Amino acid sequence: MDKDFTFEEIFKQNENRIHYHIHKLQIRDPHNEFYVEGLYAMWLAYKRYQPDKGPLATYFNFMIRNRMIDLIRNKTKEQRDMDAYQQMESIEKQDGNHSSTSSVPLITPEDIEIVDEAIWNEIKEQLSPNQWKWVDYYIIQGLSQREIAEIEGVSIEAVKSWAREAKKKLRASNILDHGN
Template identity: 30%
Template sequence: MYQEGQFEKLHQQFEPMIFSVIKRLSIYKNESEFYQVGLIALWEASQRFQKEKGEFKSFAYSYIIGRMKTALTQERKKEDHETEFDDQVKDQAASSDDFSALLSDDEIQDLSTILTMNQSKWLKAYCLEGKTPSEIAHDEGVSVAAVKAWRRDALGKVRKHYMEA
């Protein structure tokens, strides 16, 4: 087990390993989030390491790659769940060529009062213009992950709004 004051030194020493694992797992989006997962895993490894059981380098590597694989699995499950919801919404709107069939202009304006500016941008672009998260991201000059976060948070607020109504 490493002392707390030594973690900065450990961090500098194992930073290339964290980036190596990110590259090995072909992580190209949310790289900074996975870097944080790697740092947390390094910290946990430093706290749980026992010298008599082997070399720290291999212990840390297995800890880091294990945590990153777990985080990737969780992210994929979350994306799959969001994609399923998108597909359901698209199926509902398929009977009409106009996405405003889901929500009227007035309902969108009302909902905009409970949403942030970015969440409102997503709602209007998706429901009124039928744009995908990729198209919205391109138009707004942000990442697709950011638009998906707007969507996730907006949907949560909309669900809550309709549950309370």
């Protein structure tokens, strides 16, 4: 390439290539992110161009198109990650210890008074070790099912299973009727 031309001159002659690829890839670019990416790709191509490898115009097209496709892939992955995160947040809010309109737990650790250790020991005897972990973490400490799963190194489904079985056993026993 004749280095007598500055990037600004080359850019003015080739700016429409950026618009062409945005249109060809059917990209909506309200914030000019793809335009800027195309401009950066053009600058990289200008800096790296080797005349013996082929025409500059071909290299511009290759760089601009591929940089835009990479940006599309990154944005798609970011959107998928955000959707998955929002879905998990939604599930966690509806995991049984939260109301549907608030992320505040219905029962907080401050609301539980451990007046009689004997009752807690009796409850513990009725439950398997994992079911007791759920009672301790979830009811007493106020952790979410996701936090329990992370601490114990198990799936959220496993923690939910512990909860179901613990609730079933507690309902079936008369331990909770001691206070009445």
